[in-house]
Amino acid sequence: MNLSISWFDSHCHFDMLDQEAGPLAEQAIQAGVGLMLTIGTKDESNRKILPLIASQPALHGALGIHPHEAAQAREADFQFIYEAAQNQTKVVAIGECGFDFYYRHADSKSQVQVFYRQVEIALELGLPLVIHARDAESQVQGFLKDFQGSGLRGVFHSFTGTVGLAEKILQKGYLLSFNGICTFPKGENVREVLKITPLNQILLETDAPFLAPKPHRGRMNYPAYLPLVGRFVANFLRITETQLKNACWENSLRLFNRIKPI
Numbered sequence: 001m002n003l004s005i006s007w008f009d010s011h012c013h014f015d016m017l018d019q020e021a022g023p024l025a026e027q028a029i030q031a032g033v034g035l036m037l038t039i040g041t042k043d044e045s046n047r048k049i050l051p052l053i054a055s056q057p058a059l060h061g062a063l064g065i066h067p068h069e070a071a072q073a074r075e076a077d078f079q080f081i082y083e084a085a086q087n088q089t090k091v092v093a094i095g096e097c098g099f100d101f102y103y104r105h106a107d108s109k110s111q112v113q114v115f116y117r118q119v120e121i122a123l124e125l126g127l128p129l130v131i132h133a134r135d136a137e138s139q140v141q142g143f144l145k146d147f148q149g150s151g152l153r154g155v156f157h158s159f160t161g162t163v164g165l166a167e168k169i170l171q172k173g174y175l176l177s178f179n180g181i182c183t184f185p186k187g188e189n190v191r192e193v194l195k196i197t198p199l200n201q202i203l204l205e206t207d208a209p210f211l212a213p214k215p216h217r218g219r220m221n222y223p224a225y226l227p228l229v230g231r232f233v234a235n236f237l238r239i240t241e242t243q244l245k246n247a248c249w250e251n252s253l254r255l256f257n258r259i260k261p262i
């Protein structure tokens with residue numbers, strides 16, 4: 001792959017979109033999005049991701065069990081993640097995994113067990129984590145403490161927690177990934193977090209099909225909309241789009257270091 005610097009969509013779900021991966025990836029590339037990471041949420045989606053990333057050069061994948069799905073996770077699901085991540089170089093991260101005590105689709109015991117099981121896999125394979133954490137301040141603090149000094153790396157995606165928690169996450173070297181929420185009038189708390197995030201710890205994402213940025217809010221989101229998030233974030237931070245694009249590109253490739261674009 002020989003790619004010049006472009007927007008990097010660090011979090012989207014191709015298996016949930018309403019069109020074929022080929023045309024969607026092509027639209028994104030045309031819009032200036034050179035690389036995309038499609039994120040697994042459960043066994044069924046992890047199994048769909050492997051053929052998608054094998055057929056699309058611009059797509060890489062993360063495999064994991066989302067906290068919403070934690071109560072249904074079986075040992076075989078972790079085996080699948082481990083083996084695929086070990087053998088397929090286009091699997092570049094473990095996730096989406098973490099905690100969600102806002103929706104509480106799964107009990108807290110399963111959420112903690114399933115998340116920590118995936119942390120073990122990430123540590124064993126030397127892969128970064130893609131973390132979803134919502135309304136889980138004390139659990140995140142516990143996690144940061146438990147794995148301090150372990151060499152664990154990762155990104156907290158679509159972070160909606162407090163500035164205080166964001167500071168602790170950033171101090172430990174994790175990255176934060178920002179999406180269309182930044183563009184929403186009610187995204188004030190996320191913009192406060194964005195303000196204190198060093199440029200070398202920012203990633204951008206669409207989280208497509210969710211969280212379409214303005215002016216597409218309320219409709220299906222696509223990776224091709226990432227430049228809209230980029231433009232908003234660059235204006236908000238008072239830097240140029242090129243500066244932001246370069247930083248996010250570098251940050252993404254440093255974190256997802258299995259990707260070798262040149």
Ligand SMILES: [Zn+2]
Nearest residue numbers: 011039096207
């Ligand atoms: Zn997601």
